Amino acid sequence: MNTANVIDEVVPAGEPWMGVVRRGQSFRIVDLEGNQAVDTLFYNAADTAEAYSAQNTIQAQRRIYLTTGTVLLSNRGNPMLRIEDDTCGRHDTLGGACSAESNTVRYALEKRHMHSCRDSFLLALARREQGGLTKRDLPSNINFFMNVPVTPEGQLRFADGISAAGRHVQMTALMDTLVLISNCPQLNNPCNAYNPTPIRVMTWDPA
Amino acid sequence: MLWEEEVPGGAHWSAVIRRGVVLRLHALGDDANVAALFYSREQPLERYNMADTLKAQHVAHLTTGCVCYSDMGRILCSITTDTCGWHDPLCGLTDAAQIASRYGVTSFQKERNARYVSGRDAMLVELGKYGLGERDLVANINFFSKVVVDEAGSMHLAAGHGKTGQFVDLRFEMDTIVALHAGPHPLATGRYAPAAIRLQARHGTPPAADDQCRTRCPENERGFINTERLYSA
Numbered sequence: 001m002n003t004a005n006v007i008d009e010v011v012p013a014g015e016p017w018m019g020v021v022r023r024g025q026s027f028r029i030v031d032l033e034g035n036q037a038v039d040t041l042f043y044n045a046a047d048t049a050e051a052y053s054a055q056n057t058i059q060a061q062r063r064i065y066l067t068t069g070t071v072l073l074s075n076r077g078n079p080m081l082r083i084e085d086d087t088c089g090r091h092d093t094l095g096g097a098c099s100a101e102s103n104t105v106r107y108a109l110e111k112r113h114m115h116s117c118r119d120s121f122l123l124a125l126a127r128r129e130q131g132g133l134t135k136r137d138l139p140s141n142i143n144f145f146m147n148v149p150v151t152p153e154g155q156l157r158f159a160d161g162i163s164a165a166g167r168h169v170q171m172t173a174l175m176d177t178l179v180l181i182s183n184c185p186q187l188n189n190p191c192n193a194y195n196p197t198p199i200r201v202m203t204w205d206p207a
Numbered sequence: 208m209l210w211e212e213e214v215p216g217g218a219h220w221s222a223v224i225r226r227g228v229v230l231r232l233h234a235l236g237d238d239a240n241v242a243a244l245f246y247s248r249e250q251p252l253e254r255y256n257m258a259d260t261l262k263a264q265h266v267a268h269l270t271t272g273c274v275c276y277s278d279m280g281r282i283l284c285s286i287t288t289d290t291c292g293w294h295d296p297l298c299g300l301t302d303a304a305q306i307a308s309r310y311g312v313t314s315f316q317k318e319r320n321a322r323y324v325s326g327r328d329a330m331l332v333e334l335g336k337y338g339l340g341e342r343d344l345v346a347n348i349n350f351f352s353k354v355v356v357d358e359a360g361s362m363h364l365a366a367g368h369g370k371t372g373q374f375v376d377l378r379f380e381m382d383t384i385v386a387l388h389a390g391p392h393p394l395a396t397g398r399y400a401p402a403a404i405r406l407q408a409r410h411g412t413p414p415a416a417d418d419q420c421r422t423r424c425p426e427n428e429r430g431f432i433n434t435e436r437l438y439s440a
Contacts, residue, residue: 108429
């Protein structure tokens with residue numbers, strides 16, 4: 001895990017990534033090639049039982065999409081990060097992460113062996129030297145750069161992506177935040193043109 | 208009928224419901240809201256998963272024919288009857304700060320059991336009885352509440368949706384820890400007046416090949432196969 005003050009890394013598709021963004025630091029994710037799903041969870045770095053809550057976040061802003069101005073809230077109702085800049089336009093927090101098991105339901109029973117975000121999450125948590133994080137710590141995540149509209153009739157759609165190569169989302173950390181990313185390896189879904197691609201993650205200190 | 212029980216408005220409740228049992232939630236007042244969470248009795252790490260439930264069925268609301276997926280590709284329970292038409296899987300629970308700012312501060316010392324309990328506190332109490340806690344508090348269902356998402360993504364709680372006498376039947380496909388809270392919806396406005404609910408448990412009929420929940424979509428067919436494998440012996 002990277003605990004340096006300043007991070008600038010490329011994360012290939014199918015890999016997990018963990019890092020700490022200090023309070024006041026900026027955190028940017030760049031969609032290098034376009035329409036890549038970046039499954040992301042946040043934890044209070046000092047007490048990881050406090051984690052990102054999709055429900056608290058959408059409740060507070062009365063809106064399901066995340067974009068500039070959205071404050072990402074924890075399960076305890078505390079502000080974790082604020083989205084300051086978003087050249088994509090909106091991000092999903094209802095679609096969750098793919099898993100081997102949900103792939104059997106969504107696509108075919110024999111898709112179980114394919115790589116999935118939850119496998120990446122679990123491996124990253126298992127490798128974490130401090131330990132302490134398990135499957136219990138995987139609530140509903142954010143899918144940066146994914147477009148998952150809900151219709152007024154209550155249908156969920158997986159629409160064509162609205163991101164593009166080089167678009168980014170940038171946040172300011174409002175607490176010391178542990179970031180867990182799975183750069184999504186899904187090969188069964190047209191939303192990434194069946195082509196998972198690398199992302200760039202960056203942090204920097206306030207000017 | 209196996210048993211029935213009334214849950215007063217504002218109260219929380221939990222129990223283990225066995226595979227094959229149908230649990231009816233019956234609204235005893237208008238604008239009922241019943242927050243619900245489901246965990247596998249055998250392995251509570253397996254729990255209701257909002258995202259997998261929505262994605263598998265391409266829905267952002269639940270009604271007859273829908274099933275509630277666990278995070279392991281199995282079906283915890285199926286909605287076999289629903290006279291309400293729309294249950295909210297998106298909005299989560301109230302917390303103590305919301306309840307206090309919206310309805311005022313109450314305490315057991317003053318109000319006794321009429322005090323206001325938040326959805327989060329209610330669920331933490333019920334989950335604690337099974338060794339579960341804050342880290343296990345995943346996105347819940349809000350039965351009897353309708354939340355419409357407009358084109359811009361804004362969420363609107365539909366007024367007048369919940370009516371006295373409406374009911375929803377949940378047929379359990381797995382042995383399940385069920386936790387409920389008959390408290391206000393997080394987007395509710397107006398005064399504090401949560402409706403009571405009646406719970407009725409009955410023996411269900413196992414889902415046949417032409418079961419409406421099974422045949423709703425190919426995804427649910429596979430969800431039932433995954434579930435039946437768990438119980439194959």
